[in-house]
Amino acid sequence: MRFLAKTLYGLEGVLSKELGELGAADIKPLNRAVSFTGSLETLYRANYCLRTAMSVLKPVAVFNIGSPDDLYKSASAIPWGDFLDPDQTFSIVPVVHSPMFSHTGYPGLVVKDAVADWFRNRKGRRPSVNVGEPDIVINLHISNRLVTVSLDSSVVPLYKRGYRKEQGEAPLNEILAAGLVLLSGWDRKSPLTDPMCGSGTIPVEAALIASETPPGSFRNFFGFLKWKDFDEKLFERVKDECGRKILKPGLRIQASDISADAVIQTRANAESASVGDLIETRQCSFAEIRPEAPRGWLIMNPPYGQRLKPSDPDSLYTMIGTVLKHNFPGFTALVISSDKELIKQIGLKPSEKRTLFNGSLECTLLRYELYEGTRKKSAEKPAWDQ
Numbered sequence: 001m002r003f004l005a006k007t008l009y010g011l012e013g014v015l016s017k018e019l020g021e022l023g024a025a026d027i028k029p030l031n032r033a034v035s036f037t038g039s040l041e042t043l044y045r046a047n048y049c050l051r052t053a054m055s056v057l058k059p060v061a062v063f064n065i066g067s068p069d070d071l072y073k074s075a076s077a078i079p080w081g082d083f084l085d086p087d088q089t090f091s092i093v094p095v096v097h098s099p100m101f102s103h104t105g106y107p108g109l110v111v112k113d114a115v116a117d118w119f120r121n122r123k124g125r126r127p128s129v130n131v132g133e134p135d136i137v138i139n140l141h142i143s144n145r146l147v148t149v150s151l152d153s154s155v156v157p158l159y160k161r162g163y164r165k166e167q168g169e170a171p172l173n174e175i176l177a178a179g180l181v182l183l184s185g186w187d188r189k190s191p192l193t194d195p196m197c198g199s200g201t202i203p204v205e206a207a208l209i210a211s212e213t214p215p216g217s218f219r220n221f222f223g224f225l226k227w228k229d230f231d232e233k234l235f236e237r238v239k240d241e242c243g244r245k246i247l248k249p250g251l252r253i254q255a256s257d258i259s260a261d262a263v264i265q266t267r268a269n270a271e272s273a274s275v276g277d278l279i280e281t282r283q284c285s286f287a288e289i290r291p292e293a294p295r296g297w298l299i300m301n302p303p304y305g306q307r308l309k310p311s312d313p314d315s316l317y318t319m320i321g322t323v324l325k326h327n328f329p330g331f332t333a334l335v336i337s338s339d340k341e342l343i344k345q346i347g348l349k350p351s352e353k354r355t356l357f358n359g360s361l362e363c364t365l366l367r368y369e370l371y372e373g374t375r376k377k378s379a380e381k382p383a384w385d386q
């Protein structure tokens with residue numbers, strides 16, 4: 001079976017690597033998505049274990065259309081009875097990039113009619129539409145003439161891990177936070193610090209990675225639970241096998257923030273994710289931090305001009321550059337910010353730069369290899385180039 005895992009822009013490579021480790025085959029990175037093949041078991045593992053996937057779709061029909069009328073005809077030929085029952089509810093999520101349709105909603109209504117008519121003609125009853133809490137979510141993707149109709153096996157996006165108790169003002173998406181940790185090349189043993197931790201998304205995702213805790217283990221809902229082919233025994237086996245791999249690594253991840261509320265939020269989220277013992281929290285300014293080891297990783301997400309308004313953003317970013325340079329020689333530092341101008345105030349030469357998205361917000365990720373004394377070129381390639 002072929003599937004499509006959707007992700008955030010810039011994380012396609014990390015997601016492809018995750019899928020390879022999961023046992024998926026024929027992995028093809030696309031734009032904001034990765035296509036792969038596998039069994040029902042692979043699909044359950046993908047939903048339960050992937051850290052950088054937003055949702056996993058199962059295409060059920062792919063066809064070309066020459067006119068809007070063709071959409072109804074081809075959608076009516078899909079054997080809808082294989083995927084849902086008349087007493088279930090459904091919703092259609094249209095993603096339309098085609099000059100054939102001026103309103104995105106219209107093709108969704110056409111496919112809704114095709115589903116309803118299919119059941120009315122064969123069973124005399126039809127499933128109802130429920131936009132708020134549907135049993136089955138049908139994803140309709142139209143790119144020019146090419147139509148892909150898929151079932152959404154996740155329904156609730158996978159970044160909604162289920163452990164978050166506290167939100168903070170500008171939290172990173174969990175998928176992006178996990179992606180940063182995976183992109184950093186962190187060896188899962190050396191010290192890792194987030195000195196502007198906010199609600200603690202980076203430290204919590206790092207602790208879940210180091211302890212091999214499946215990110216899906218806090219959730220009790222996945223779209224595939226309502227599918228006609230749902231295999232409960234198989235899903236229980238997948239959960240058992242993944243659960244048995246959870247470790248208690250001997251490491252401490254440092255999480256600090258100038259705000260007392262942020263430290264409380266990080267603690268609450270870490271405890272809720274059962275990784276409280278791996279995360280050391282402290283209230284202090286970044287300027288006060290001295291690393292306890294000569295080497296390590298630092299990942300930080302300073303306030304963005306757009307979303308948070310630090311009293312003097314320029315001097316905050318200049319301070320970040322000075323502290324990184326003087327206090328963290330030997331460290332690999334990753335800084336993510338949506339403000340291209342402010343980030344220049346750091347004043348250090350990044351070894352790598354890439355664009356990522358935090359939801360719809362475009363961000364720049366900078367990587368710094370920090371050295372004491374003379375700069376030597378690192379022999380190691382950054383993880384995102386491997």
Ligand SMILES: C[S@@+](CC[C@H](N)C(=O)[O-])C[C@H]1O[C@@H](n2cnc3c(N)ncnc32)[C@H](O)[C@@H]1O
Pocket residue numbers: 167168170171172173195196197198199200201202256257258259262284285286287301302303304308310316
């Ligand atoms: C964009 S938020 C971080 C959000 C976080 N990544 C999350 O997912 O919740 C930036 C954080 O930097 C903190 N901060 C601002 N100035 C600081 C400083 N000088 N030292 C330490 N933390 C600071 C703020 O209190 C805020 O919590």
